[in-house]
Amino acid sequence: MALRWSRMCWLPRCVLSARIRTVPTSRCLGLQRTLTSAPHPxxxxxxxxxxxxxxxxxxxxxxxxxxxxxxxxxxxxxxxxxxxxxxxxxxxxxxxxxxxxxxxxxxxxxxxxxxxxxxxxxxxxxxxxxxxxxxxxxxxDKQKLGIPGEDLPGVYSARDFVGWYNGLPDNRHLSPDLSTETAVILGQGNVALDIARILLSPLDLLKKTDITQAALNALSQSRIKRVLLVGRRGPLQVAFTIKELREMTNLAGIQPINCPSDYQGLGDIIKDLPRPRKRLTELLIKSALKKHGENEVVQRTQSNREWGLRFLRSPLAVLPSEDGKRAAGIRLSITRLEGNGETAVAVSTGEVEDLSCGLIVSSIGYRxxxxxxxxxxxxxxxxxxxxxxxxxxxxxxxxxxxxxxxxxxxxxxxxxxxxxxxxxxxxxxxxxxxxxxxxxxxxxxxxxxxxxxxxxxxSFSDWEKIDAVETARGIEVGKPREKILDPEEMLELIFRGHTTRQL
Ligand SMILES: Cc1cc2nc3c(=O)[nH]c(=O)nc-3n(C[C@H](O)[C@H](O)[C@H](O)COP(=O)(O)OP(=O)(O)OC[C@H]3O[C@@H](n4cnc5c(N)ncnc54)[C@H](O)[C@@H]3O)c2cc1C
Ligand SMILES: NC(=O)c1ccc[n+]([C@@H]2O[C@H](COP(=O)([O-])OP(=O)(O)OC[C@H]3O[C@@H](n4cnc5c(N)ncnc54)[C@H](OP(=O)(O)O)[C@@H]3O)[C@@H](O)[C@H]2O)c1
Missing domain, CATH: 3.40.50.720 (NAD(P)-binding Rossmann-like Domain)
Known part of the structure; x- marks a missing residue:
């Protein structure tokens, strides 16, 4: 069946000449029932x-x-x-x-x-x-970093990356390159943690979710071993929440690689923090110090993937590969904080640090x-x-x-x-x-x-047809649903009967 994309929306050609749908009778009756006392709805x-x-x-x-x-x-x-x-x-x-x-x-x-x-x-x-x-x-839309190299292949916005693994039609062709060992996520919010978790989770866990098959295939080939979440401020200013941090720390086979010195002195401060921030910081400290515990050697040998938080680093430029064709690293400005608590501001110290990485996801917010x-x-x-x-x-x-x-x-x-x-x-x-x-x-x-x-x-009942097909396709592969990625396919599915009549 022929379908075409209209500038304004996805549209099957077959419905161009279709008659306007009328309001279902049940809805009209409902209207009369509820509006008897008013002149108009x-x-x-x-x-x-x-x-x-x-x-x-x-x-x-x-x-x-x-x-x-x-x-x-x-x-x-x-x-x-x-x-x-x-x-x-x-x-x-x-x-x-x-x-x-x-x-x-x-x-x-x-x-x-x-x-x-x-x-x-x-x-x-x-x-x-x-x-x-x-x-x-x-x-x-995505919040832009506004730094050189931002548009190089290998750099993705969180909006697009999340859209890709979640089946957003616009992002279905993203195909991110996961053939690198180190991924850097810029930002320390819950979206950044979501992405880190998806990159590091055992495939067996993801297979049972509604993640797209394309993302599962790409993740099964992934060579990523290390995910670093980079924040321009400190441990007391992370934007993620405790439940999501706990999930990350509990992920099987994933080791934390944090710098214990980042947390020095926090013990004295946290007792005066509001309760949610206090509990979050306690867990951060606990997880940062974990690798120095007795089980460190055992844990490290058992695990082949790691994640870490880097603080007081603000993105300055994406570093290109030698041939200039893709991202090969990120230059970070080392910052210090002016002020305290939630409102502290990151100010550059003038020092920089370069991190090698083949995948950069900018997770600094939507717009x-x-x-x-x-x-x-x-x-x-x-x-x-x-x-x-x-x-x-x-x-x-x-x-x-x-x-x-x-x-x-x-x-x-x-x-x-x-x-x-x-x-x-x-x-x-x-x-x-x-x-x-x-x-x-x-x-x-x-x-x-x-x-x-x-x-x-x-209509909503049209959506329910899509829903039923997605759910049925999901059941076949042990997932709650297999999302349809292509709006043309969705419309074809909804209007198939209609088209048959037209043809
Ligand atoms: C990656 C991510 C993960 C999240 N995870 C969680 C979570 O686990 N738990 C939680 O509680 N919160 C979570 N949130 C937050 C939550 O999703 C938001 O609070 C909520 O979705 C905001 O709702 P909204 O309706 O304002 O925006 P949206 O959910 O974005 O809805 C806006 C809708 O408007 C439509 N639209 C846009 N432009 C037009 C237009 N021109 N014409 C018609 N329609 C249009 C869009 O297609 C969309 O369907 C998450 C957010 C993100 C980004
Ligand atoms: N599981 C969940 O409940 C869940 C999952 C996903 C999302 N959400 C919610 O959805 C909302 C959006 O999440 P989000 O993660 O996109 O946003 P967010 O919580 O606002 O986090 C944005 C992060 O980006 C950093 N940032 C912003 N601008 C920057 C810049 N120019 N340079 C460097 N870093 C920058 C912020 O640092 P600063 O603090 O220094 O600005 C912060 O660490 C949040 O409320 C979140 O809780 C919830």
């Missing part, structure tokens, strides 16, 4: 189907019986970083998908996947169709991008300026999640801030600040526009 649109989008929808649907919520997603599949970010060996974290699925099954909620807002449909068009728009489109000239955007922080989720200067526009507060925080943090945004919206409806007196058409006019542009939205 409150049409709300959410952009992005990650945790922020789904938690915002959940709160709105739960606390206002006349809201109709449409969730637009640029990919044919929902759940954002829960599918494409959360590490494959953390299946329990992905259980939030069950809650999101319940929300999507509400008769007052629709999912429109395969629709990139900003290109397939504009914010202005959505403003005409809906009473309110919530921007929950996350942080899909949101502007979606439209109509939406204010703070370039410096990469966020939408807002007050409790109300976008500054644009009535009817709200934001939640990473695009609201920047690319930090776990799913639980994102849930709280999404509930806050939804609450602001509900308060604005109640106070009359949000104008809802005239009816709005909601998705119906947007669907017409999309059809004219050759864009076919993917």
């Amino acid at each position: 409150l049409q709300i649109c959410i952009v992005g189907s990650g945790p922020a989008g789904f938690y915002t929808a959940q709160h709105l649907l739960k606390h206002h019986s006349q809201t109709m919520v449409d969730i637009y997603e640029k990919l044919p599949v929902p759940f954002g970083l829960v599918r494409f970010g959360v590490a494959p060996d953390h299946p329990e974290v992905k259980n939030v998908i069950n809650t999101f699925t319940q929300t999507a099954h509400s008769e007052r909620c629709s999912f429109l996947g395969n629709v990139a807002v900003g290109t397939a449909v504009t914010i202005e068009e959505l403003q005409k169709a809906y009473h309110a728009i919530v921007l929950s489109y996350g942080a899909e 949101s991008i502007p979606i439209s000239p109509r939406v204010p955007f703070l370039q410096k922080s990469g966020t939408i300026p807002n007050s409790m989720g109300r976008v500054q200067g644009v009535p009817g526009l709200y934001c939640s999640g990473w695009v609201k507060r920047g690319p930090t925080g776990v799913i639980a943090t994102t849930m709280t801030d999404s509930f806050d945004t939804a609450q602001s919206l509900l308060e604005d409806i109640k106070s009359g600040t949000l104008s809802c007196s005239n009816p709005r058409p909601g998705a119906s006019t947007v669907r017409e526009l999309l059809l004219l542009r050759g864009v076919q939205p993917v």
